[in-house]
Amino acid sequence: MAGMRILPGLAVLASAALLAPPIAAADATDDYPIPHRMIITACDAEQIMAAARDVEPVYYERYMIDYKNKPADVQRAAQDYIHGFFAKNAADRRAWSEVLATSFFSDPLAFQWPNHAKLWFNNKGVAANTTDICMNYPPGDMSLWSW
DSSP, X not given: OHHHHHHHHHHHHHHHHHHSOOOOTTOOBTTBSSOHHHHHOOOOHHHHHHHHHHHSHHHHHHHHHHHHTSOHHHHHHHHHHHHHHXXXXXXXXXXXXXXXXXXXXXXXXXXXXXXXXXXXXXXXXXXXXXXXXXXXXXXTOGGGGOO
């Protein structure tokens, strides 16, 4: 008898699931894969790096150790990649985030160094802490890449 009462409830749930629009698992959100603060910041890559060095030193150090362990051409490509991102306006950065969320293979460094943009893209806490103060650092300080 109890099983008979469950069946109508399951039918209602199944009907609701069929009527709901499908959600793509890889769709970008405001904070995935690129945190919204990085999309809207007026700071450049080096200002974010300087802020990370001071307020997220362990995170910055890990990134720089990984960076230094890559060949020179991959290091240069990582710089070019992140400079290309910050050269875009917010709408184009958001579009880039959507492409990254739906097509991992669109990232030209995905196989050479999957974490090449980790300092900027993969952590909402780091994004919040760095974008809060990045404007206090000079833009374009390339010395930050020579850790």
